[in-house]
Amino acid sequence: MTVILEARGLTRKFGGLTAVDNADITVDEHALHGLIGPNGAGKTTFVNMITGVDSIDGGTVTFEGKDVTGLRSFHMASLGMARSFQTSQLFEEESVLSNVMAGRHRHIDYGFPHTFFYTPKTSRVERANRERCMALLEQLNLADDAKRLVAELPYGRRRLVEMARAIASEPSLLVLDEPAAGLPGSDVEALGETLVSLSKNGYTVLIIEHNIGLLMSICDGLTVLSEGRVIADGVPSVVRADPQVIEAYIGRSDDA
Amino acid sequence: MTDTLSPATTGATGRRAPSAGNLLPIIGVVVAAVAVVLPILVDDFAFNYLMSYTVITCILALTMHLLMGLAGVFSLGQAAMFGAGAYAAVVIIGQTGIDGTLGLFLVAAVGAVIGILMGLVTLRTTDLYLALTTLAFGYIVENLVRNSDWLGGPQGITGFDITFAGSYLDEPKLLYWVGLGFLYLLIVIIMSVRRSKVGRALMATRESPIAARSIGIDTRRYKLLAFGVAGAFAAVAGGLYTAYALVVDPSVFGIDLTLSVLAIAIVGGLRSMPGIIVVAIVLTYFRNSAETFGASQYVLLIYGLLIVLTLRFLPQGLGGLLTSPRVLAATRSIRARFHGGTQ
Numbered sequence: 245m246t247v248i249l250e251a252r253g254l255t256r257k258f259g260g261l262t263a264v265d266n267a268d269i270t271v272d273e274h275a276l277h278g279l280i281g282p283n284g285a286g287k288t289t290f291v292n293m294i295t296g297v298d299s300i301d302g303g304t305v306t307f308e309g310k311d312v313t314g315l316r317s318f319h320m321a322s323l324g325m326a327r328s329f330q331t332s333q334l335f336e337e338e339s340v341l342s343n344v345m346a347g348r349h350r351h352i353d354y355g356f357p358h359t360f361f362y363t364p365k366t367s368r369v370e371r372a373n374r375e376r377c378m379a380l381l382e383q384l385n386l387a388d389d390a391k392r393l394v395a396e397l398p399y400g401r402r403r404l405v406e407m408a409r410a411i412a413s414e415p416s417l418l419v420l421d422e423p424a425a426g427l428p429g430s431d432v433e434a435l436g437e438t439l440v441s442l443s444k445n446g447y448t449v450l451i452i453e454h455n456i457g458l459l460m461s462i463c464d465g466l467t468v469l470s471e472g473r474v475i476a477d478g479v480p481s482v483v484r485a486d487p488q489v490i491e492a493y494i495g496r497s498d499d500a
Numbered sequence: 501m502t503d504t505l506s507p508a509t510t511g512a513t514g515r516r517a518p519s520a521g522n523l524l525p526i527i528g529v530v531v532a533a534v535a536v537v538l539p540i541l542v543d544d545f546a547f548n549y550l551m552s553y554t555v556i557t558c559i560l561a562l563t564m565h566l567l568m569g570l571a572g573v574f575s576l577g578q579a580a581m582f583g584a585g586a587y588a589a590v591v592i593i594g595q596t597g598i599d600g601t602l603g604l605f606l607v608a609a610v611g612a613v614i615g616i617l618m619g620l621v622t623l624r625t626t627d628l629y630l631a632l633t634t635l636a637f638g639y640i641v642e643n644l645v646r647n648s649d650w651l652g653g654p655q656g657i658t659g660f661d662i663t664f665a666g667s668y669l670d671e672p673k674l675l676y677w678v679g680l681g682f683l684y685l686l687i688v689i690i691m692s693v694r695r696s697k698v699g700r701a702l703m704a705t706r707e708s709p710i711a712a713r714s715i716g717i718d719t720r721r722y723k724l725l726a727f728g729v730a731g732a733f734a735a736v737a738g739g740l741y742t743a744y745a746l747v748v749d750p751s752v753f754g755i756d757l758t759l760s761v762l763a764i765a766i767v768g769g770l771r772s773m774p775g776i777i778v779v780a781i782v783l784t785y786f787r788n789s790a791e792t793f794g795a796s797q798y799v800l801l802i803y804g805l806l807i808v809l810t811l812r813f814l815p816q817g818l819g820g821l822l823t824s825p826r827v828l829a830a831t832r833s834i835r836a837r838f839h840g841g842t843q
Binding site (some may be wrong): 286295316317318319321322327328329333334335336337338342345346347349350352354358359360361362366370377406409410413 | 688690691692693695696697698701702703704707708710711712713714715716717718719
């Protein structure tokens with residue numbers, strides 16, 4: 245299997261606090277990879293560094309064989325690394341369709357004069373773009389909401405819109421920051437199915453969660469972060485049995 | 501919160517994203533055509549003179565629409581480009597003698613460069629701080645001009661001729677038509693941009709910069725683009741203004757201008773092109789009438805009042821009414837009555 249993402253020795257310090265300390269992660273192509281750890285383990289900081297949202301104090305990030313250490317997030321995204329956020333970041337006063345169409349930004353290749361003067365080419369590309377996005381919304385059961393404003397959607401569907409927007413960019417790596425956070429149990433199951441079907445369709449997904457139940461069942465690989473350090477890495481069955489993981493995380497919980 | 505991942509929760513009653521009625525484009529084209537022939541229909545010098553000023557105001561107000569409404573950049577620095585355009589027109593067209601057909605585009609280029617420069621300097625800040633730094637940028641440009649002897653210093657420059665295709669642009673009818681041409685060009689650009697990739701990128705930049713960057717949009721680049729286009733057209737407005745005023749002095753950079761155009765943009769609705777155009781026409785007429793009645797010192801006071809009232813009762817401005825769900829429902833029911841209830 246080819247490695248799509250490799251981070252080595254990533255470190256981030258906030259004042260005296262080392263949020264992420266010399267952490268490594270490797271994600272294989274077409275894999276569903278989980279990054280887990282208790283609250284405050286540094287998962288989001290870790291992912292923010294990988295996706296260029298936060299700056300890096302030490303270490304390297306390699307994406308599709310290229311060194312991308314320290315590139316800004318829009319640059320990462322244009323290379324094919326899309327992400328969602330823990331607290332959803334949507335274009336609230338816009339329709340669902342418009343949110344998702346924005347996600348295809350990097351695939352829309354017309355430039356001046358087609359942007360300043362609505363030419364037949366603009367019209368053609370925009371129509372194709374709209375159709376593609378509608379098809380995606382159809383797949384995610386969002387088509388009925390296509391024209392609704394995001395601001396008025398219920399929480400779970402908003403999360404789904406954010407995921408749809410990231411998927412619309414046809415990323416070679418999709419990073420989801422706690423997609424299950426705040427969802428009721430039945431929705432978490434549906435989310436799990438969506439994620440599995442994404443991976444079956446050839447997507448590579450990196451999921452951040454503190455609730456490991458979901459990830460244990462669907463992931464091909466897991467990386468466990470605790471207090472900023474990677475304490476375990478491997479297939480779920482091995483990680484589950486790792487004494488350090490049990491002590492740091494599962495041991496304190498009734499239900500793994 | 502329940503049942504959020506299944507499609508069953510969607511109802512037809514939800515608030516829909518704003519969509520302009522299909523009547524609006526037709527009205528727009530008719531109004532645009534009438535605007536072209538208006539000076540011939542009403543062949544009155546004072547009226548045409550006022551109309552040419554209105555068109556200049558419309559151009560400037562729409563640059564605010566582009567910057568604030570579409571890109572979400574709260575800039576108070578448009579006076580810098582307006583003023584720079586005024587001086588550039590005098591130097592390029594009036595003094596160097598390049599005809600306006602080419603000269604006004606050179607003026608636009610000057611405005612675009614200054615606009616982008618202003619963006620490069622001020623985009624380190626956001627929101628209120630951006631408003632202040634752009635305002636400061638305007639003062640800097642004003643003081644540069646005020647202290648440049650070759651630009652006439654504080655007295656400014658008089659006695660220049662702005663020509664367009666060989667004719668003098670101080671003829672109000674011609675000035676109006678040239679202004680209208682640039683206004684239409686700006687309208688076409690804004691309408692095209694809104695429906696294209698760039699419009700979505702500006703929308704994303706405005707609504708959530710973090711999300712915009714996460715889908716590969718270089719927010720800074722698109723803000724600079726908005727600064728550039730807005731700067732170009734503000735400069736053209738300034739250039740046309742010199743033909744209207746026949747004199748250019750540092751007062752073209754004044755805060756008075758910024759505030760009155762800001763009032764127009766807010767009252768009309770930052771996001772609404774038709775709203776801004778209507779309010780630009782009405783308030784310019786009002787201002788002119790107030791000057792005729794010797795009440796011009798109260799104009800800014802009333803503008804301030806209008807801003808407060810708008811922000812309190814119509815945060816989306818008058819244009820927001822066009823897309824407000826209640827008004828849309830009302831127009832639908834009225835039209836249904838006339839057309840036998842097809843909707």
